[in-house]
Structure formats: structure tokens, C-alpha cells
Amino acid sequence: MNNKMNRRDFLNLSVAAVTSSMLPSALAGGSPTTGSRVPVSGVQLYTVRTLMERDVTETLKALAAIGYKQVEFAGYYGVKPGEIRKVLNGEGLAAPSAHLQLSELRANFAESVEAAAEIGHRYAVLPWLAEDERTPDNYRQLAEELNRWGEQFRAAGIQLAYHNHDFEFEVTDGFIPYHHLLEATDPQLVSFEMDLFWMHKAGRDPLAYFRKYPGRFPLWHIKDMDKAGNMVNVGAGLIDFPEIFKAAKTAGYRFGFVEHDSPENPLQSVTASLAAVHRWNGR
Numbered sequence: 001m002n003n004k005m006n007r008r009d010f011l012n013l014s015v016a017a018v019t020s021s022m023l024p025s026a027l028a029g030g031s032p033t034t035g036s037r038v039p040v041s042g043v044q045l046y047t048v049r050t051l052m053e054r055d056v057t058e059t060l061k062a063l064a065a066i067g068y069k070q071v072e073f074a075g076y077y078g079v080k081p082g083e084i085r086k087v088l089n090g091e092g093l094a095a096p097s098a099h100l101q102l103s104e105l106r107a108n109f110a111e112s113v114e115a116a117a118e119i120g121h122r123y124a125v126l127p128w129l130a131e132d133e134r135t136p137d138n139y140r141q142l143a144e145e146l147n148r149w150g151e152q153f154r155a156a157g158i159q160l161a162y163h164n165h166d167f168e169f170e171v172t173d174g175f176i177p178y179h180h181l182l183e184a185t186d187p188q189l190v191s192f193e194m195d196l197f198w199m200h201k202a203g204r205d206p207l208a209y210f211r212k213y214p215g216r217f218p219l220w221h222i223k224d225m226d227k228a229g230n231m232v233n234v235g236a237g238l239i240d241f242p243e244i245f246k247a248a249k250t251a252g253y254r255f256g257f258v259e260h261d262s263p264e265n266p267l268q269s270v271t272a273s274l275a276a277v278h279r280w281n282g283r
Contacts, residue, residue, distance in 0.1 A: 235276025
């Protein structure tokens, strides 16, 4: 009981300190960019995974207090789907999307669909491939699996999606995995979650993909990069998000989630990133 209260006190105090010290100044700076207003009020929970490991409920409360309205799960940390749904409802949060590992989909597909439906996810996203899975033959097999899984998810009212890193753009004898996944999957069954940091890391132009494959990118990871190629808080790097936001309609944008893979202070990171998005949207 004492440990639980300590965690709660820590999270609440952290939120109060971060919100009072960082959010007003961040919102006050800069001038709004016209023509690029895109609703972004989501966060990928991998950013705060160290807090989620300690206390899922209090972490979700902390994010709601900062101002987030949506979360994207990356694991449930042993908490039952019904309990997660209860906490989300209590905090006014929605969880339109969740990351599901390839091993989960292959070994426990029915359970994955059931949990996603119970929590209320609208998208189920494959976020990562282990290095030994990254061969042309395996990508060809994966495209077939994605089509099959996408049909089954769709029957439950959920859309399947694939999340990129930079390794999907490595060329093997002219074979580009990301291009194959886009071409070999049914647009009605398989969507894509574009990670804007990793697209830039791979030297690719997100706008070119939006134009070539319109409507296939309903989910975005909004992550920033500095001039050295390092991941930084949104708004602290060089990626021109307002310009990218202008193409949201072409992309088929529905939900955006800010993220930082390894922030020094997770709550400070998500607070600063949300403030940057609000600033661009003139809030």
C-alpha cells in the first residue's frame, strides 16, 4: 500500500511540476502556422514505458492531467483489458490504437483481437520486426499474413496497420521491403502508421509517399530529429511538421501520437511535445 501511494505521489508531483513550469512558456512562444492545423492529442505509451511498468493506472492519469486525450498502447503490463477500459473511461481517454508484436499475432491471434475489441482499439499495429525476419522472403510471407490478419481484424471492427522504422528501406537486389508491403497488401485491409522520425532517418520524403499512396496513412508517429540525426522532443528538432501536416488529408490522417523512444524525463518530454503541437495549431 505504501509503495502504491509513493508511486502515485511521485507521478502527481511530477505532473504538477512539469505542467506549471513548462507548458505555459512553451505555448507562449512562436507564432501559429496557418494552413497546417491537424488535431494531435495522442501519445505513444512506449515513451513512458518506465512509468507504465511501475503503475499503469497512475501513468494514464498523469497523461490525462497533462492534456492528452488519446493514447496508443505498446503492451498492457499484465493489466486486464476490462480494467484498462475502465481507467481510460474514468480519465476521459481513448485508445484508438495499440501495437501488437509479431509473436503475439502468430501465437495468440484470437486473444489479441478479443483484447483489442474490449479495450476499444480501432487500429492494431505491427510495430517491429526482429533482425532475422528482415529478408525478402520473409517480407513476402508477411504481406500475405497481413492481408489475412487484416481481414480477420476487420470482421471485429478493427483496422490492421504496419509501423515503419528505417530498416524497411534497405535495398536487397532491388527489393525494397516497405514498397513491397505497400504494393502487396490490400488497401482495404492493411493501413500504415508512418513514423516521421524513421522516414527522415532513412532519407525518405513522407510527402512523396502520401502522394503515391493516398489514404493509406491514417496513423502518424510525430517524432523529431536534430541535425546530428538524434531523436529529440517534438519541436526541438529540424523536421518541418507544419509542412507535413498540410498533407494530412492526402495521407488519410486520423490519429497522431507524439513519441520519444528514450527520453531522459518521460513526463517532461510528452509535455514539451504536446505544447509544440498546440503552438503550431495556434492554441
